[in-house]
Amino acid sequence: MRPRIDLDPYKDEIIGLFNQKYTTEIICALMKQRHSLDLSDGTLSRRLREWGLRRLPSKRVDDAALRERITSLVRDDLSDKEIAEILRREEAFSGLSQSKVSKTRRKMGLRLRTDDPQARQAQDAQIEEVIRQEIEKGEIEGYGRRLLHSHLRAKGHVFPRDRVFAAYCRQRPDSLRRRTLDLQRMQPEPEPTPEPVEDSTGPNHIWHMIGFMKMAEFGLEMYAAIDEYSRYVLWIYVGVPSRTAVSVYRQYLDAVSESKHVPQIVRTNLHAETTLVGDAHLALMRAAHPEIVQADCYSSGGSSETNRRDSWWSQLSKSSVFIWRNYFATLQDQHLYSKTSIPDQVALLAVFMPTIRSSVNSYVKTWNRHKIRKQPKRPWVAHGAPLYLYEHSTKKNFREPADPALLESLQRDAAIWDAEEYLPRDTLAWCTRELQQIGFDPCNPPPRDDFAQPYRAVYLELRRRAILHVQSRASPILGICELPTRESW
Structure with missing residues (x-):
């Protein structure tokens, strides 16, 4: 007969966990983690009964609602353990066990493996x-x-x-x-960084705003904001050259407006382009902390932390942007594209911008759900899915609520600029009509005819028509978007 496990030294702790509505399954796991106690669910249940503790009948879980939530969380590429942890924080599913999640998922036909x-x-x-x-x-x-x-x-x-x-x-x-x-250009290894002080980082401690300008020659630029702790991509912008203060300003305010909060610190690898961002972030932080100065909540220019976030662009380039850079460079080498030619720029943006935006946005959604591995040389760096780390981490969340009235006032300053516009309205309407005649919808393109140079024939035909249109001096006059400047807003 197995010797009786002495749980009396841990009685108060176990009762406390029981009263906090932890399941016996979770209590066993916690006792093993904290005290190396190999305790079975049955043993713990019997001991609780001996102590006069009985769980009240749990409220019936809405199976339809549970299946809907599990489906959503499975799509976020979360494990049954992570799903159970998230659902237990919701009132409708408090006390839900991991085994219940696993059984429900399998009944739904969402099996992770099959041996048949x-x-x-x-x-x-x-x-x-x-x-x-x-x-x-x-x-x-x-x-x-x-x-x-x-x-x-x-x-x-x-x-x-x-x-x-x-x-x-x-x-x-x-x-x-x-x-x-690895035909793409290799990125240097990031500089070693010291281990951070405990509780000095967490979601919304630092947002990194970084720019990717390696496609600017083809009329395309990208900006993104990444949470330092979780590596969650908060937003990404793909559009026409926008390296001006007002464009970055608008992107930051849109991100804050959507999330309803600001991070503690904003860092960027840009300089003059982010002056307004620094002023706006300081104003929003001062709404809650009047004594704060800009140096405490904003910094621009290069840093080892920002450089590590820059490496994310390398990941994106290898997975989503690499093919477009090579493709457009080939067109340039073949004298089929010139950054000084209006017809060339118009045709390229009209045909490829919606597809590139869709591809990059798809990559960002996938990135936020995929699991980042442990880093043996930097064990303090968070590992797991960025989405899970950002929204469900037990680490301190440093976010500060954004003052609605002040935010609305700041947004009015940049309201003149449309972040989604990539061609002037008249030019885009002309391109849309011409592409319809060609039989091509850039927002719903057909399967790619060539992986290396997709829709080449469509681009060349629209380019030919644009050249003839410009030469004819007919209306509308084709052009590209003018960059917003301080004088224009």
């Missing part, structure tokens, strides 16, 4: 078809094992990660070869 040969064969055929469809959309170009798995999870496809990547490699061996050889 026939079911496995049928699933392999389904995986091959799903991968083929995603390749045609062009949204998974250059994805690795983890990103690809998270991307399909977000689409509602629950497949084993390794078999998904194997199917992708069979259909796109050239993409695998490029990843293996």
Whole structure:
């Protein structure tokens, strides 16, 4: 007979956890973690009864609501443990166990693995078809094992990660070869950083605003904001050259307006372009902390932390932007694109901007859901899915509420600039009519005809028509968007 486990030294702690509505399953796990007690669920339940503690009948969980929440969280590529932790914080599912989540998920047909040969064969055929469809959309170009798995999870496809990547490699061996050889320019290793002080970082402690200008030659620029702790991408902007103070200012205010809060600190790798951002962030912080100075909440220019966030652009470039940079450079080398030619710029933006935006936004959603591995050399760096770390972390959240009246006043200053506009209205309307005649919808393009140079024929035909239109001096006069300046707002 096994010796009786002496739980009396831990009685008060166990009763406290029980009264906090922790399940016996979680209490066992906590006791093992804290005191190395190998305690079974049955043993703990019996001991609680001996102490006169009985769980009241739990309220019935709405199965339909539970299935809906589990479906949503499975798409975020979360484990059953993470799903249970999130749901227990919601009043409707308090006390929900991990085993209940697992059983419900399996009943819904969301099985993470199957050992039946026939079911496995049928699933392999389904995986091959799903991968083929995603390749045609062009949204998974250059994805690795983890990103690809998270991307399909977000689409509602629950497949084993390794078999998904194997199917992708069979259909796109050239993409695998490029990843293996790493043809993209290698980024230097980040500088070593000291271990932070405990509780000195968490969600919304620092937002990094960084710019990607390597496609500016083709009329495209990108800005993004990334949370330092979780590496969650808060927002990303893909549009026409916008390296002016008012454009960055508008992007920051839109992000704050959507989240209803500001971080404790904003850092950026830019300089003069972010002067207004620094002023706006200081004003919003002073609404709650009148004594604060700008140096305490805002800094611009290079830093080791910002450089590490810059490496995220390298990840994006390898997975989503690399093909476009090469493609446009090829057009330039073949004298089929010039940054000084209005017809060339108009045709390129009209044909490719919606597709590039869709591809980059898809990558960001996948990035936020994929799991970041542990870093042995930097064990204090958070690991896991950025979305989970940002929204559900137990670390201190440093966010500050944004004053609604002040925020509205600041937004009025930049309201003249439309962040979504990439061609003047008349020019875009002309391009839309011409593309309809060609039989091409840039917002809903057909499967790609060439992975390396998609929609080349469409671009060349619209470019030809734009050149003839400019030469004819007919209306409307084709042009590109003027950059907002201090004088224009």
